[in-house]
Amino acid sequence: MSAAAPLPGADRNALKRAAAEAAVALVQDDMVVGLGTGSTATYAVEALGRRHREGLRITGIATSQRTEALAKAVGIPLTSFSEHRTIDLTIDGADEVEQGTLNLIKGLGGALLREKIVAAASRRLAIVVDGAKLVTRLGVHTAVPVEVVSFGLEATQEALEVLGASVRLRMAPSGQAFVTDGGNRILDCGFPAIADPARLEDRIRRIVGVIECGLFIGRAHMVFVADTSGVRRLDSPHLHRGNPPVLVIMGVSGVGKTTIARELAARLGWLFEEGDSLHPEANVAKMHAGVPLTDADRKPWLESVAAWIDGQRARKQPGIITCSALKRSYRDIVVGNRPEVRLVYLRGSHDLIAARLAGRSGHFMPPSLLQSQIDTLEEPTADEDPLTVDIGPPAGEVAREIIRMLAASAPVGAGAHGG
Numbered sequence: 001m002s003a004a005a006p007l008p009g010a011d012r013n014a015l016k017r018a019a020a021e022a023a024v025a026l027v028q029d030d031m032v033v034g035l036g037t038g039s040t041a042t043y044a045v046e047a048l049g050r051r052h053r054e055g056l057r058i059t060g061i062a063t064s065q066r067t068e069a070l071a072k073a074v075g076i077p078l079t080s081f082s083e084h085r086t087i088d089l090t091i092d093g094a095d096e097v098e099q100g101t102l103n104l105i106k107g108l109g110g111a112l113l114r115e116k117i118v119a120a121a122s123r124r125l126a127i128v129v130d131g132a133k134l135v136t137r138l139g140v141h142t143a144v145p146v147e148v149v150s151f152g153l154e155a156t157q158e159a160l161e162v163l164g165a166s167v168r169l170r171m172a173p174s175g176q177a178f179v180t181d182g183g184n185r186i187l188d189c190g191f192p193a194i195a196d197p198a199r200l201e202d203r204i205r206r207i208v209g210v211i212e213c214g215l216f217i218g219r220a221h222m223v224f225v226a227d228t229s230g231v232r233r234l235d236s237p238h239l240h241r242g243n244p245p246v247l248v249i250m251g252v253s254g255v256g257k258t259t260i261a262r263e264l265a266a267r268l269g270w271l272f273e274e275g276d277s278l279h280p281e282a283n284v285a286k287m288h289a290g291v292p293l294t295d296a297d298r299k300p301w302l303e304s305v306a307a308w309i310d311g312q313r314a315r316k317q318p319g320i321i322t323c324s325a326l327k328r329s330y331r332d333i334v335v336g337n338r339p340e341v342r343l344v345y346l347r348g349s350h351d352l353i354a355a356r357l358a359g360r361s362g363h364f365m366p367p368s369l370l371q372s373q374i375d376t377l378e379e380p381t382a383d384e385d386p387l388t389v390d391i392g393p394p395a396g397e398v399a400r401e402i403i404r405m406l407a408a409s410a411p412v413g414a415g416a417h418g419g
Contacts, residue, residue, distance in 0.1 A: 012130055012226075015130060015226030015227065015230070015231065016039070016040045016043055016128070016129075016130050016226050017043045017047075018226055018230070018231050019040070019043075019128045019129070019130070019224040019225065019226035019231045020040060020041075020043035020044040020047055020091070020128045020224070021043075021047050022128075022224045022231050022233065023044055023091045023126040023128050023222075023224045024044055024047040024048055024051065024091065026089055026091075026124075026126060027048065027051065027056065027058060027089060027091075029056060029057045029058070030057055030058070031058050031059075031088040031089060032058070032059050032060070032061065032079060032084045032086070032087050032088050033048065033058050033059070033060050033061070033087065033088065033089055033090065033091065034060070034061050034063065034087045034089065034090025034091065034092070034118040034119070034121075034122050034125075035048070035060045035061065035062045035063060035067050035068075035071055035076070035090075035091070036063055036067065036090065036091055036092025036093055036115065036128075037062075037063045037064040037066065037067045037092070037093075037109045037110075037111040037114075037115060038092070038093040038108075038109040038111075039093070040093040040128045040129060040130070041067070041091065041092050041093045041128065042067075042070060043128070044091040044092075044128060045067060045070050045071055045074060045076070046070075046074055048060070048074070048076055048091075049071070049073075049074025049075050049076050050074070052074075052075055052076055052077075053075060058076065058077070059076075059077045059078065059079040059084070060076045060077070060078050060079065061078070061079060061080065061081070061084070061087060061118060062078060063090075063092065063111050063114045063115045063118050064109070064110075064111040064114060064115075064181055065181050067111075081121070085121065086121055086122075086123065087118060087121050087122040087123065088122070088123055088124070089122065089123065089124045089125075089126060090118050090119055090122040090124070090125050090126065091126045091127075091128060092106070092115060092118075092119070092125065092126075092127060092128070093106075093109075093127065093128055093129060094106050094127045094129050094133060094216070094220075094223075095107070095108045095133065095142045095214075096133055096135050096138055096139075096140070096141065096142045097127065097129055097133050097134050097135065097220075097223055097225075098135060098136070098137065098138050098197070098267075099134050099135065099136055100237070100267075100400060100403035100404055100407055101218075101236075101237065101267050101268055101269075101403055101407075102127070102220040102222075102223055102234060102236040102237075102238075102407070103138055103197050103215070103216065103217050103218065103220075103267075103268075103269070104127065104138075104215070104216035104217075104219070104220055105138055105139070105142050105144055105145075105214050105215060105216070106145075106214045106216050107144075107145030107147070107186070107213075107214030108142070108145060108214075110145075110170075110178060110180055110181075110186060111180070111181065112145050112147055112186075112212060112213070112214045113147050113180065113182055113184070113211055113212045114181060114182075116212055116216065116219075119216060119219045120219070124221045124222070125219055125220050125221050125222075126220075126221065126222050126223075126224065127220045127222070127223040127224070128223075128224045128226075129223060129224070129225055129226070130225070130226045130227065131225055131226065131227025131228070133225075134225060137193035137194060137195070138193070138194045138197050138215070139190075139191045139192065139193050139194040140193050143166075143168070143188040143189055143190040143191075144165075144188070144189045144190075144191060144194075144200075144204070144213060144214050144215055145170070145186050145187075145188055145189075145213070145214035146160060146186065146187045146188075146189055146204060146210055146212075146213045146214065147180060147182075147184050147185070147186055147210070147211045147212050147213070148184060148185050148186070148187055148209050148210055148211060149184055149185070149209055149211060150177075150183075150184065150185050151209075152208075152209050153169070153185055153187075153209070155209065156187070156207060156208070156209030156210060157169075157187055159207045159208075159209070160187060160189050160204070160207065160210075163189075163191075163200070163203055163204065164191060164192070165189035165190060165191055166189070166190040166191075167187050167188070167189050167190075168187070168188045168190075169185065169186075169187060169188075170185070170186040170187070170188055182211075184211055189204075189213075194215075195266065196266040196267075197215055197217050197266075197267075197269065198217045198218075198265070198266060198268075198269030199266065200215065201213060201215040201217050201269075217269035218236075218238050218268060218269040218270065218318070220236055221235070221236050221238065221239055222234065222235050222236065223236075234407065235407060236407065237268065237318075237403055237406035237407045238268075238318055240342065240406050240407075243316075243339065243340045244312075244316055244317055244318040244340065245318050245340055245341070245342050245406070246309050246312050246313065246318065246319045246320070246321065246338075246340050246341050246342070247261075247264070247270075247318075247319070247320045247321070247341075247342055247344050247402075248305075248309075248321055248322075248323050248325060248331075248334055248335065248341060248342070248343050248344065249261045249264075249320065249321070249322045249323070249344045249346065250322075250323055250324060250325035250326075250331075250343055250344065250345050250346070250380075250386075251324065251345060251346035251347065251348075251391075252324060252326065252353060252370065252373040252374055252377055253324065253353075253357065253370060253373055254353040254354070254356045254357040254370060255346040255347070255348055255353055255356075255391050256346060256356070256391055256395060256398070257275075257322040257324075257346060258274060258276075258322055259395045260346065260391075260395050260398050260399055260402070261274075261320050261321075261322050263395050263396055263398075263399035264320055264399045264402060264403070265320055267399060267400075267403060268318070268320075268403070270317075270318045270319055270320050271312065271317065271318075271319045271320070272319070272320045272321070273308050273319065273320070273321040273322075274321075274322055275301075275305050275321050275322040275323040275324075276322065278301055278304040278305055278308065279301045280300055280301065282297070283297050283298075283301060292372045292376075295327075295329070298330060299333070302323075302330050302333040302334055303333060305321060305323050305333075305334050306333055306334050306336070308321055309321065309334065309338065309341060310338075312340075313338065313340055324373065325343070326373060326376045326377045326378065327376060327377075327378050328378050328380075328381075328384075331343065331380065331384065335384070342385075342386075342387060342406070343380055343384055343385075343386040343387065344386065344387045344389065344402055345379070345380050345386040345387065345388045345389070346389055346391050346398075347379075347388055347389070347390060347391065348390065348391035348392065350370075350374065352391070352392065353370060353391075354370060357370055387402060387405045387406070389401055389402055389405075
């Protein structure tokens, strides 16, 4: 899906309001609702106020003082984290939404710290935007807001510039430095298109003096987009089939499992494990010597892969692991009856894979074993529901295709009240 052209004036506002109404339709009786900040989130707060007056029983937690004032004005009862540690659903806006991943830049409204606290405490985060906010890479049009303490601000700014940012202190209309609800300052950091947003978020947050940044990685569960085609709901790959997924990137040696898995991890912000690192030393020695592994050799390795997957499932966290998984019997060990696990089968021609292996060095799997892997391979069948991807394009394009296949996109029906 490509970003839609922005709409003028009243038409754009009407669609933003329609998108907000679609998100508000998710709210049910007795929910604790996080109330976002910004022009589009304002429409959602107003719609919630109307539904509350019509009899909907809710309480809200506001992400800013101005949202708190609006909620009180429209009659929404407010609560706090001292009474509710968990929020059922938060509805908020965003300044940029990365297509596919639904990673976000937020904070141009100055409330990023409270917005992230509320988002982190939410079972679901619904974002409402107009189509102009969709981008292929974060940072294309919008600087990353970084909330910092005022003491030592110049040193903090310098540390951000070392990361490659063009940094500007945010100013208020009065001409003074903008002050957040928490009494802090905001540095707006312009970066080139951000290829690895999860790593950048981590690097920013490690800087002494930084309180929080406006990169929201893997937090949005759904985005309601208003554009010329109406309102569309995009669902995050983070909740593929209703659960945080664990992707098993499979295929013979040389298809690029590690390269593509790392690209996915960078885009999605999910934990990545190199499955080959779980091989027992005896297996590694055999492969170094050019000796094919037997099923008995592979069994403890496959069980280790399954144990890593189960660790992610127990933590209810998504993950990515590489595993050749050549036979159905191997996949029965790794996937089994785990509904969160999704096979991603990387498929390519013998000649293409052989050429890649010939150019690879330092790997314990020698090119001479390619034919034995191809002979062993049992391609996943339809009942295993794999995501099958051609490895011909560059790794970044392959990763984008996988993300596209994981994510869902569907039109939003008028007046639908469902979760």
